Amino acid sequence: MTALLEVEGLRVRLPTPRGFATVVDGIDYHVEPAQVFGVAGESGSGKTMSMLALLGLLPPGAVVEGRAAFGGKDLLRLRGRELRAVSGRDIGMVFQDPMTSLHPMLTIGQQLTEHMRRHLGLGRRAAGDRAVELLDQVRIPGPRSALHAYPHQFSGGMRQRIAIAIALACGPRLLIADEPTTALDVTVQAGILRLLDRLRREHDLSVVLITHDLAVMSSIADRISIFYAGRVVESGRRDELLRRPRHPYTRALLDALPHPEAARDTPLVAIKGAPPSPQQIPPGCRYHPRCPYAIEVCTMDDPPLVPTDGRRLACHVDPFADGE
Amino acid sequence: MVDAPRARRRPRPSSSFLRFLLRRLAALVLLAVGITLVVFVLTQLVPSNAVATNLGEQAAADPAAVAAFKAHYGLDKPLPVRYWLYLRHLLQGDLGQSSLTHDAVTHDLGQFIPATAELALYSIVIAAFFGITFGVIAAMRRNRPTDHVLRVVSLGGISMPTFWIALVALYVGFFKLGWFPGADRLDPGVLPPPHKSGLYTIDALLGGQWGLFAQALHHLVLPALVLAAFNVSLLTRYTRSAVLEVVGNDYVRAGRAKGLPERVVVRRYILRAALPAVVTVLGLVFANVLTGAVLVEKIFSWPGIGQYAYQAAVNLDVPAIAGVSLFVAVVYITVNFIVDILYGLIDPRIRVR
Numbered sequence: 041m042t043a044l045l046e047v048e049g050l051r052v053r054l055p056t057p058r059g060f061a062t063v064v065d066g067i068d069y070h071v072e073p074a075q076v077f078g079v080a081g082e083s084g085s086g087k088t089m090s091m092l093a094l095l096g097l098l099p100p101g102a103v104v105e106g107r108a109a110f111g112g113k114d115l116l117r118l119r120g121r122e123l124r125a126v127s128g129r130d131i132g133m134v135f136q137d138p139m140t141s142l143h144p145m146l147t148i149g150q151q152l153t154e155h156m157r158r159h160l161g162l163g164r165r166a167a168g169d170r171a172v173e174l175l176d177q178v179r180i181p182g183p184r185s186a187l188h189a190y191p192h193q194f195s196g197g198m199r200q201r202i203a204i205a206i207a208l209a210c211g212p213r214l215l216i217a218d219e220p221t222t223a224l225d226v227t228v229q230a231g232i233l234r235l236l237d238r239l240r241r242e243h244d245l246s247v248v249l250i251t252h253d254l255a256v257m258s259s260i261a262d263r264i265s266i267f268y269a270g271r272v273v274e275s276g277r278r279d280e281l282l283r284r285p286r287h288p289y290t291r292a293l294l295d296a297l298p299h300p301e302a303a304r305d306t307p308l309v310a311i312k313g314a315p316p317s318p319q320q321i322p323p324g325c326r327y328h329p330r331c332p333y334a335i336e337v338c339t340m341d342d343p344p345l346v347p348t349d350g351r352r353l354a355c356h357v358d359p360f361a362d363g364e
Numbered sequence: 365m366v367d368a369p370r371a372r373r374r375p376r377p378s379s380s381f382l383r384f385l386l387r388r389l390a391a392l393v394l395l396a397v398g399i400t401l402v403v404f405v406l407t408q409l410v411p412s413n414a415v416a417t418n419l420g421e422q423a424a425a426d427p428a429a430v431a432a433f434k435a436h437y438g439l440d441k442p443l444p445v446r447y448w449l450y451l452r453h454l455l456q457g458d459l460g461q462s463s464l465t466h467d468a469v470t471h472d473l474g475q476f477i478p479a480t481a482e483l484a485l486y487s488i489v490i491a492a493f494f495g496i497t498f499g500v501i502a503a504m505r506r507n508r509p510t511d512h513v514l515r516v517v518s519l520g521g522i523s524m525p526t527f528w529i530a531l532v533a534l535y536v537g538f539f540k541l542g543w544f545p546g547a548d549r550l551d552p553g554v555l556p557p558p559h560k561s562g563l564y565t566i567d568a569l570l571g572g573q574w575g576l577f578a579q580a581l582h583h584l585v586l587p588a589l590v591l592a593a594f595n596v597s598l599l600t601r602y603t604r605s606a607v608l609e610v611v612g613n614d615y616v617r618a619g620r621a622k623g624l625p626e627r628v629v630v631r632r633y634i635l636r637a638a639l640p641a642v643v644t645v646l647g648l649v650f651a652n653v654l655t656g657a658v659l660v661e662k663i664f665s666w667p668g669i670g671q672y673a674y675q676a677a678v679n680l681d682v683p684a685i686a687g688v689s690l691f692v693a694v695v696y697i698t699v700n701f702i703v704d705i706l707y708g709l710i711d712p713r714i715r716v717r
C-alpha cells in the first residue's frame with residue numbers, strides 16, 4: 041500500500057530570545073490510508089510542532105526542513121493559495137485544547153460552514169444541511185439549534201466533538217488530531233476515540249493521533265511512533281510496540297500507566313527526571329541521563345533509528361532484546 | 365451517547381440580547397438622573413449672583429422683575445424643591461438663560477453644537493479608520509520596518525501636546541503653505557447651507573451645493589486632523605497590542621488550518637476578537653475629542669461648543685456652564701452605553717452576565 045503521508049527528515053527550529061531552538065530534529069514517519077498513526081511522548085517532545093509544520097501553522101520565524109509528501113506534493117514547499125487548497129480540504133486538524141480552539145464570537149454554524157462553502161463551493165443552505173449532518177455524526181444533541189449557538193454554550197467534550205466536526209467537514213483524507221482527548225474526562229474520551237475509529241472504518245479516513253497517553257493509543261492506533269526530545273526513539277506496529285517495547289523510554293512510558301490488572305495499591309512508576317529542553321540537548325543518546333540501562337557509548341554516540349525485529353529502534357543497549 | 369449533554373440551556377440569542385439591552389438602558393436612565401443632580405449641586409455651589417447676572421442691571425433694580433425671576437427658577441424655595449423645579453424645567457427644555465448672550469442656553473447649545481459635532485465626527489472617523497488600520501498593519505508586520513515606523517510615529521503623536529500640533533499645523537498649513545484656511549467653518553461672508561442637520565458638509569450635500577461642500581470640507585481638514593492626531597496614535601497602539609494578544613490564539617490557528625484566505629483570517633478571526641478592546645478605546649477617543657475640541661476650537665476659531673464653554677467659564681456664566689456640562693455628560697454616558705451595547709453585539713459571552 042502506498043503511504044498517504046510520508047514525512048522525511050522533518051526538522052523544526054523556533055526562534056527564542058536565546059537563538060533558535062531545534063524542537064523537532066529529523067523525524068521520519070508515514071501514514072497509510074485508513075490507518076490510525078499514533079504519536080506518543082511526554083509533553084514538550086515536539087509532537088505539536090511537528091504537526092503544525094505540515095500546514096505552515098508554526099509561530100512566526102520558524103524554520104522548517106525536510107519533506108512531507110502528500111498526494112504528490114511536498115506540503116513543506118506549499119505556500120499561499122496552494123497550501124490553503126489542501127488545508128481544511130484534504131487535511132483536517134483538531135487542536136489540543138477545545139476551550140481555545142473555537143472562536144468565541146462566531147457561531148458554531150459559521151465555523152462549521154465557512155470552509156465548506158469555500159472548498160466545496162456549497163451554498164448557504166447546502167452547507168447548513170451538511171453542518172447539521174456533521175453535528176449529528178459527532179452526536180451533538182439538537183444539531184439544528186446548535187448551529188446558532190456559540191462555543192461557550194457547550195461543555196469541553198462537546199466543543200472537542202464540534203472541533204472534530206469542523207475538521208471533518210470537507211471530507212478530508214487525513215485528520216491530524218492533537219491530543220483530542222487530553223482535556224476531557226474518561227467517558228468523553230472513550231466516545232471520541234470510538235468516533236475516530238468509526239470514521240476510519242466507514243470513511244477510509246487516515247488519522248494522525250497525538251497523545252502523551254499510551255492507554256489511548258492501545259485502543260485505536262495501528263502504528264505508533266514514540267517521540268522523545270524532538271526525535272523518534274521507537275516506532276512500529278501497535279501490538280509489537282506495546283506488548284514488547286524495546287526502547288527503555290517506551291518501556292518507562294508503559295510502566296507509568298495505571299494497569300487495569302495490577303493490584304489497586306501498586307504505586308505508579310513515574311519516569312524519573314524531566315525531558316531536556318531544546319536548548320540543552322545532552323550529547324549522545326538524548327535519553328541517557330534518565331536511562332537506567334545507559335552505558336558509556338550512550339553518553340557519546342547518538343543512536344540511529346534502525347530497523348530491528350519488525351520495528352525501528354534507536355538504542356545502543358537494547359536491553360529487552362531477548363523479550364524478557 | 366457518551367457525554368451527557370452538559371450544554372447550558374440555549375436561549376435564543378435575540379431574547380438574551382433584549383434583556384441585556386434593557387438592563388443597560390435602565391442603568392443609563394439612573395446615570396442620567398445622577399448627572400442632573402451633580403450638575404444642579406454644582407450650580408448651587410458656584411458663588412454668583414444669579415439675579416444680577418441674568419437680569420442685567422436695569423431689571424435687577426426692579427423688585428417685580430427680581431421676584432418674577434426668583435419665582436420662575438424657585439430661588440426662594442428650599443434646595444430639594446429647587447432641584448425638582450430644575451428637573452421640570454429640564455424636561456421642558458429650559459436650561460435657563462445665558463448671562464452672556466442673554467439667550468436661552470438651549471438655543472445657544474443648538475447654535476454651537478453642530479459645529480462641534482461636525483468637527484468631532486470627522487476627527488473620530490479619521491482616528492478610527494487610520495488608527496485601526498495602522499494598528500492591524502503594525503501587529504501583522506510585527507518587528508518589521510513598517511511596525512517600527514508606525515510605533516515611532518504613534519509614540520510621537522501621543523507625546524506631543526495637542527496645542528503644539530495645532531500651532532504647527534496652523535503655521536505650516538495656513539501661514540507657510542497657504543493650503544488650508546486657518547479659521548471658521550466657511551470663508552468670510554459665505555452663507556451656510558440651509559439648516560437641516562447643522563453640519564455644513566451634510567447640509568451642503570443635501571442641497572446639492574458641491575462648491576459649498578468642498579469649502580466646508582476644506583475648512584475642516586486642519587482642525588479635524590489635529591484633533592485626530594493624538595487619537596490615531598492612541599488607537600494604533602491599542603489596536604496593535606489587542607491584535608497581538610489575539611494572533612497567537614489557537615482559534616486563529618484553527619482558522620488558518622481551515623484554508624481560509626489570510627484576509628478572512630485577519631478580519632473574521634483576528635480583528636473580530638480584538639474588537640472589544642478597540643471599541644473600549646473608541647469610547648475613550650470620543651471623550652478625548654470632546655475634551656480636545658475646547659482647545660482646537662480656540663486655536664482654529666471654530667464656533668463650537670468648546671468656544672462657548674470657554675467663554676462661559678471665563679465669564680462665570682453659570683447657566684451656560686451647567687448647560688454645557690449637562691450636554692457633555694449626556695454625551696459621555698450615551699457613548700458609554702453604546703460601547704456597552706457594542707460589547708454585547710460583538711461578544712456573545714457578555715450578554716450572559
Ligand SMILES: Nc1ncnc2c1ncn2[C@@H]1O[C@H](COP(=O)(O)OP(=O)(O)O)[C@@H](O)[C@H]1O
Nearest residue numbers: 054055056063083084085086087088089099318
Ligand atoms: N513559540 C515557541 N517558541 C519556542 N519554543 C517553543 C514554542 N512553543 C513550544 N516551544 C518548545 O517546543 C518544544 C516542543 O513543543 P511541542 O511541540 O508543543 O511539544 P508537545 O506537543 O510534544 O508537548 C517544547 O520544548 C516547547 O518548549
Ligand SMILES: [Mg+2]
Nearest residue numbers: 087088136218
Ligand atoms: Mg502538544
